[in-house]
Amino acid sequence: MDRKSTLPTAEVAVLPLHPRSAEQSDGRRAAAAVEPQLSELMAGADSTETYQADRALHAMLARLSGGISPAALSLAYMDWLLHLAAAPQRQIEIAQEALLDTRRLFDASQRFFSPGQGPWSLIKPQPQDKRFGRPEWELAPFNLMAQAFLLGEQWWHNATTGMRGVSKQNEAIVEFSVRQMLDVMSPSNFAATNPEVLRRMLESGGGNFLRGWQNFWSDWTRLVSAGLGPVTTGEFVVGETVATSRGKVVFRNELIELIQYYPTTDKVHPEPVLIVPAWIMKYYILDLSPQNSLVKYLTGEGFTVFMISWRNPEAGDRDIAFDDYRRLGVEAALDAIAGIVPGRQVQALGYCLGGTLLAIAAATMARAGDERLKSISLLAAQTDFTEAGELTLFINESQVAFLEDMMWERGVLDTTQMAGAFQLLRSNDLIWSRLTRDYLMGERAAPSDLMAWNADATRLPYRMHSEYLRKLFLNNDLAGGRYLVEGKPISLSDIHTPMFVVGTVRDHVAPWRSVYKIHYQVDADVTFVLASGGHNAGIVAPPGEEGHTYRIKTKPADARYVGPDEWRTMVPAVEGSWWPEWTRWLAGRSGEPSEPPRMGTDAAQAAHLPEAPGDYVRH
Incomplete structure (x- = not known):
């Protein structure tokens, strides 16, 4: 108005x-x-x-x-407090629970040394909570401290949830923020109350604190002098130890470099594979060390692989729009591939936000009758954002407006903001356990290729990220059939191309039940895989690496819909990596192997484009 x-x-x-x-x-x-x-x-x-x-x-x-809107946080707490103030019976209930827990803890402390008294007599840590997993935590008084903390954590969870009348999002914000504050006070975070730290102090004569101080000073110096985070990369260098698959940049524009990888087999499947990674991460998450490289695995299975490498935007790129990533990314890459292997359909893969973009591009192509896609694979990618996990805590009108103003000043969403949001989702694992290990235990985790990649953060343009948050997260336009491309709405139901979709069990970014919704959004055969692990570790799951499991089932386009929980119950788990399942699925939709295509075009050769990993990934 x-x-x-x-x-x-x-x-x-x-x-x-x-x-x-x-x-x-x-x-x-x-x-x-x-x-x-x-x-x-x-x-x-x-x-x-x-x-x-x-x-x-x-x-x-x-x-x-830290990028959190004070207004959004205050409104959430006011919603909770006002409803609590108007619920005297609920107040009595949580007060009685506090008194009961206090009495139980007092009684347990009196009987702690009694015969037959188990170390976790009152409450056990959650299976995913590793803070109190060592045997030292079963000894007095540390066991009682841990139980007191866990009881308090449970009480606060009960007090901040289940309040009638409080909006679901406000309830989640309050519960999440209280949990973050409680995590700060965990006895595992302090030397005097952590038996593992005390044992290490006795064994080393206090040397752990000296090494911890050295680690802290090193991290502080890096942060102040260069704005860098803790040392996690080790010997992992782009183009030398990670992103080492042999290839060549065959196309470049202002937003992408398109890498074509050299074949490693005498014959290849005629349909090339195009990988669309997310631009909130460097592309080489899918080309880490050779033993963890999906690119290397694909070329070894006889596929011609193309990879999009996104340029890391600067402040001057503030006006790059979300649709520019479709036009200058997916569409431009498909056009370039058509110049190298003319007349051949493409097997497209999108990971995370790259998968969302690929789904948008596929629906746009379907609307136009463009049949260049032979198949579509989505890895941990959402097309409906109503249940997008704890990331939605940061997405409401107040928070989005706050983020827009923060990005408006800089022109981009800085790397620290995005990394900080992801770390908060798993603060126990990614923040407090690391601080305890590095600064109290005086240890450093052995660097890995995944850690090195995770430290190689990217920025996001102001306009693109604003449109992404508003159109997809806040308004859910794509799932609602309201998302406009070139002024006209697109619909995922126009997609009839076979799809291979992967969700992961412990994904905090793209929860698998949210990913599963693709079943009733598209009019296509959907092969769904539920893999073990999280958003990254569940995707980077090479064959031969222990600990991986998956479930897989195909739903034909005309089959009845089965809900996610029923699906999980009826589909058995399989030991191993899901990668071989995917390559068999791709091969089943490919023609007979033939001679590998040429590398690039004459125009690409004349442009003197570099070998892989290219230039954009280094900035």
């Missing part, structure tokens, strides 16, 4: 018109006289300068709050 339409000019229009009232006539003339001045004043209020001041203030607050 136009703000000017609510100004005093509207009030003038409804003043009673009475010709015998001189005072009313004078009032109308006075209002008419000041109307131009009011209009000029409100025009100034709408000016860019005013909003710049507001945005500058919000950007300053964002630096203090």
